[in-house]
Amino acid sequence: MQLKDINTEEKIIEAAKNAFMKYGLYGARMQDIADNAGINKALLHYYFRNKEKLFDYVFDGALSKYFEQMLVFSDTSLPIKERIFKYIDNIIDFLSEYPQMSMFIIKEISVNEELFYEKVQNIKKDKGVHLIALLNEGMEKNEIPMIDPTVVMMNIHSLCAYPFLASPIFKAIEKSSGVSFHDEENQKLKKSVKEFVDFKLTLNKN
């Protein structure tokens, strides 16, 4: 893995991402990855000793990228609601760019939970703070009403992530009428999620 190898290695990684994201660890085929990288199987094993290691590389990258997005930027100058809005924009933009990401991570975790326990420790959390912590902070400062932060966090994630997760279903059902949740549709989604947050953090007092 020296500098001059970057081209081949990157082609492998790109092909591996596509294969593993779509078919998972068991479903992906080393032959396909080699084909799509424009090389042969032997060379795959030269770069990454075996399938497991190649998968781990892809999965680890996805995992840390994913969890980076699940943090609120520590810009304490902004009001809490604004920080949450920014968080929502980030997540939707991110999932829009990598629509298979959530599915990939959730599916692989569900197949092999132990694997995940170790990995989640290594993820650096120095770029921001968790949404739940932010909500708690807001309640302490009386900036937002008393809510159940776990439920609100879950609701926000649900509204943002599910449309991308479920898009295979909706694409299939509405393949003729062609409803798409990209481009302009993302704007609708963002608006709707923000309305929900507005509602939860302004009107509601439970």
Next chain:
Amino acid sequence: MQLKDINTEEKIIEAAKNAFMKYGLYGARMQDIADNAGINKALLHYYFRNKEKLFDYVFDGALSKYFEQMLVFSDTSLPIKERIFKYIDNIIDFLSEYPQMSMFIIKEISVNEELFYEKVQNIKKDKGVHLIALLNEGMEKNEIPMIDPTVVMMNIHSLCAYPFLASPIFKAIEKSSGVSFHDEENQKLKKSVKEFVDFKLTLNKN
């Protein structure tokens, strides 16, 4: 598949459900299914000629069960909001009983979309009406404000389904603090989704 075989056949089906739901078509192993059914591989092939056929049986069952839940009961005596509330209760109860169902269906569709196109046709839709149709009806009758029915439908599904989809992540992260979205937690979830619907169908006028 005569009457007296029901026991063995059902044991196979039960084991196959567990295996395919967790590991998917490629990840599931016929040996495991046989073991968990308390029989041997040869007998599996006696009942279901091959893996594909066994998978199809399980998948078709899951698919029609799933889409049955995605219908609103045609009880026109109730106000629309009540019908939606019932719909929400149904979905959450259903997903609570079969937490892996959404993941299974979405994942298998994403791996093989063509397969799905054929199957979705065969599903009987005579038990109710789609949520979008209901929302449109409500707007026509001026019973609810003007909303984008696709977005609202997506929002409701998101709020209901995502917690179950993503539970592998949250179970893993909070395995120590042990936040669970079953039992009493389902009540919180239902309440939150209904609040959202209330908000969308009462206060909001966009």
Next chain:
DNA sequence: GTCTATACGCAGATAGAC
């Protein structure tokens, strides 16, 4: 219907030439 034993093919992995 149920079993044991076995065939077969595919996909991951390695050897070794260039």
Next chain:
DNA sequence: GTCTATCTGCGTATAGAC
């Protein structure tokens, strides 16, 4: 670093006895 050719093992599937 990249290839062709080959090995190996595992998982699906079948043959055939009971």
